[in-house]
Amino acid sequence: MTPLALYLLLSALVFAIGLAGALTRRNAIIVLIGIELMLNAANLNFIAFWRFGPNPQALTGVMFVIFSIGVAAAEAAVGLALIIAVYRHYRTTHLDEVDSMKG
């Protein structure tokens, strides 16, 4: 098994864990964490494909990932702010109970 395959497998595992967390958990914070996990699994893929790709000298993969982490940080900040706003309003972070917009 090549190192790339191992990285990809790890990344897939992390993505699957993140997906499972995002889909199965009811707590908004856990769901957010799941999303972050999936994002990072993607980042891991970028790095792995860059490192074992045809042109590892160019810093394309790193650049991508740094941007991605930046965006993720901003996204996490917005997400947490949303969760806090939701908590303030509903006194809960349980996603099933936040359904007042449901038709």
Place this chain on the structure above:
Amino acid sequence: MDWIVQKLWVIPALPLLAAGLSALLKQRRRRLAAGLAVGAMVLALALSCLAFANTLQHPGHGSPVRQGVNFFWFQCGDPQMSGGTLWLGWVLDPLTAVMLVMVSLVGLLIFIYSLGYMAHDENFTRFFCFLSLFAAGMLGLVIANSLLLLFICWELVGLTSYLLIGFWYHKPSAAAAAKKAFITTRIGDLALLLGMVWLYSQTGTLLFYDGGNGCLEPSALARLAAQTTSLGLAVSTGIALLIFCGAIGKSGQVPLHVWLPDAMEGPTPVSALIHAATMVAAGVFLVARVYPLMAAQPGGVAAVPGALQAVTWVGAITAVFAASIAVAQTDIKRILAYSTVSQLGFMMLGLGAGGVAVGMFHLITHAFFKALLFLGAGSVIHGCHDEQDVRRMGGLRKAMPVTFATYAVGMLALSGFPLLFSGFWSKDEILHSAHGWSVSHWPFYLGVFGALLTAFYMTRQVCYVFLGSMRSSRREEAHASAGRQQAEGSEPPHVGCYDPHESPPVMIIPLLVLAAGSILLGFIGTPAWPWFQGFLTGRSVPGELGRLCEPEVLRLMLLSSGVVLVGLGLGWWLYGRKPVTSADAPDALERLQPDAFALLRRKYFVDEAYEASVIRFQAWGAKACDWLDYWVWSGVVQLLSLLVVGLAWANRLLDEHVVNAGFDESCRRLTEGGTLMSRLQGGRVQSYLRLIGLALAMLALFLIWGCHAP
């Protein structure tokens, strides 16, 4: 052309208008309805007199003057092809003028009489409506210059006759009599219609007189007489015989006389007006009107035309036949009805043997004295509280003196009492022409015998009704119960209401006028001064007393006087000598000849013979039709309807179990599917994502392994 000729149509239009207006009136507007009817008749009489005066101003020279107006009615068929035109019109000639005056005068008198006679009837308004309609039809019939217009009016008077016979339709006998009259006359009318169609197909016109083109004018007659049909009959004779069949039906000649006696179920003024004076005379008038057709002969033949022979024979046989039945009847109106049939026979005899003037003279005089007799009979019936059986009358001479006097005048006129009464002159004229008939002497003998019978049965009737003593059982019962109640001390009921009483003046005055007419009318047609005959034929004949003393005339006058006196004497000897004492006593004639009397009383079993032959055949045919209708036609219809019902049933099954059930099932499934699917749309983002994830995973798995599949 004179304005009266132009406006001749107004005469029938006036009563028609009165009939229409009174048909719209409410039942209780009695005075208005009667006023309308009588007013219209007065105006019609005035106009008729003007028309009569007009014909007097235009004396003919050898042939009567005819003035008329013809107008186009409608076009039938394509004029380029074989289509023809139908014209109607009216004509004023002496025949029309005489009939107009007679119908409107007698009609007016009977209208006035009806005011009294029908005063207590609740359908007074309807009665006058029908009477006016009748007068309109009869006057229209008289002025018609087209066989078609004549036929229309002919049917109109037939209709009103039906309506008036059945005026008291709640009586089953009246309803049956109305139907019988309508159907019996319809048999004759069918022949008349056929004759009319034949005439039209031969000549192309139904106008009588049309300036040389009419069907009664020489050119058409010559054409008709020249052709022969099967059996060597001239076409003119065939048409004339068919038309005569109509007259047989309407004028109650043998063998279609059966309806006229039954028609007496109607109110008495109706019997007088329609079934004695005017409508039944319409048949005689028709024969007189188409007399040229009856008399048409191919050139060079001198024999008496076949149609006229038939008229003569039918008339002569009817005259004796009906007179002999009248001898044995007990209903006062039925005696008069058979007498009418017999007198109509005399008129036909006169027409056939002697020509228009002879028959018409008897028609006019008969109208007066027969109307008089009927109105007298109505007065008697009215006075005796609706008793019509002569055996239960008697002794009315003292109770009803005016009725008795006028009735006696009518009776003597009908019997033909010598010299004074009109019936004598007109009947003498008929016998005279029958005597001179070249074909056979039998009609003359039959006529003489009929005259004898006439005198006999009229004497019998007068003896029964006016002489002797009252035999009504009702009155005796009333008296007896009154006496009983008086003995018991209670208030006696009004006995007088069962005593015969004289009729009110409104009924008496028409009787007096008619009686005067019955006497005076005879003098316009005596052999000494035959003005009437001359007037009808357009010749002026000067009066000459010496003609009375010509041996042949004198001999016949003596013979008929003798016959009448014998009849009167025989009647007196049998019925007047010993007054009839009891209502149940057998008739004097019955004691002498019980079998013959029974035969006469049952009217020669003509009704029974019809019952056994025509009616049974008819009933059989009706039954066969009924059977056919019930089993065949109705069967086909039933089968069709069953088929349709079966189809509809199958259709319903299909609809319910296939179409509806299919739709229901699919709808249910759709709902179920919707319910199932709607569970997926739970509104939770996570569950959507879960599905997306699942699908993604499956897609991934498919891509990984599915692509590698061979």
